[in-house]
Amino acid sequence: MIAEEPILQSAELEIRCDECGASLVVKDSSLTARCPYCASTSLVEHALSADRPRPEFIIPFVWGMDRVRQKLRRWIGSSGLFVPSAFKAAALEELHGIYVPAWLYGAVGSADYSVSIGEDYQRVETYTTTDSKGRTVIRTRVRTYTEWRSLSGRYESWLMDLMVSASRGLVNADLESVEPFDLRAMKRYDPRLLAGWSAEGASLELDSCLAEARHEAEARLGQELSGFMPGDSYVDLSYSSEFSEETSSLVLLPVWIGVARYGSKGEQVRVLLNGQTGEVVGSVPKSWTKILLFAFGVLFALLALYSLSAGLLDGALR
Numbered sequence: 001m002i003a004e005e006p007i008l009q010s011a012e013l014e015i016r017c018d019e020c021g022a023s024l025v026v027k028d029s030s031l032t033a034r035c036p037y038c039a040s041t042s043l044v045e046h047a048l049s050a051d052r053p054r055p056e057f058i059i060p061f062v063w064g065m066d067r068v069r070q071k072l073r074r075w076i077g078s079s080g081l082f083v084p085s086a087f088k089a090a091a092l093e094e095l096h097g098i099y100v101p102a103w104l105y106g107a108v109g110s111a112d113y114s115v116s117i118g119e120d121y122q123r124v125e126t127y128t129t130t131d132s133k134g135r136t137v138i139r140t141r142v143r144t145y146t147e148w149r150s151l152s153g154r155y156e157s158w159l160m161d162l163m164v165s166a167s168r169g170l171v172n173a174d175l176e177s178v179e180p181f182d183l184r185a186m187k188r189y190d191p192r193l194l195a196g197w198s199a200e201g202a203s204l205e206l207d208s209c210l211a212e213a214r215h216e217a218e219a220r221l222g223q224e225l226s227g228f229m230p231g232d233s234y235v236d237l238s239y240s241s242e243f244s245e246e247t248s249s250l251v252l253l254p255v256w257i258g259v260a261r262y263g264s265k266g267e268q269v270r271v272l273l274n275g276q277t278g279e280v281v282g283s284v285p286k287s288w289t290k291i292l293l294f295a296f297g298v299l300f301a302l303l304a305l306y307s308l309s310a311g312l313l314d315g316a317l318r
């Protein structure tokens, strides 16, 4: 009999962050002193939980450490005009590639809807008016009318590949910011693919993830439904939706997380990079001093231009 393959290999440890609740699987050699998500130092080594859901799929890392460093350096260097000067020399710290767990959700969505559909039609009309010489004349014009009819029915759609985070460290909004991932590169989960990387176990409850996924499915169904409406326009669309044949599979996604530290006070910006596509996400700090100086500069230039042209005009008039 073949034993169920463990998610972890023997040389690996699970540590849990007391601050954000993420639970990471790391090799002891790469065990860090800080949580890669929230930089907290309260990490506790943890017994492996046996009932943890097992990943079904994995999207492997394409971007390795060196390439990520170069890309982030370029991103920091080209971060724009209004960034504090110190930011361009920011130090990249705590850079980790982590396999982040997410649920891939699919379902058949059905919506029973009712709506008023408008169809436009044109009619040529004759009307009486007075012309420029005050004579009464008869003219024609084209007018558009809308005819309304009520419509009700059932709309059904396969909603596929909705992704919600199962990680406490990388919340759903953060995951959405590094999406999309190319799902064609998705592979069956194999623990050997984790070699050299950290991975987080699914640390959020499945129920709350599913609620979030249905919420996203609801929004997508609504969008599809409005695109599906016939006619030239519609009003009073109302519908009730339900989801059946739901599927959810746990997938591990490649994400780089790091901190850009800058300035004398050591301010920091969290940076995320999609480990498959290399897309960088981070909110670049703004320097209000630079923005104000720029605004004053523009104002000054306009004033100078104005007084110059006024002066020339003055000179021309003399």
Ligand SMILES: [Zn+2]
Pocket (backbone or CB within 6 Å): 017, 018, 019, 020, 021, 022, 035, 036, 037, 038, 039, 040, 169
């Ligand atoms: Zn943490």
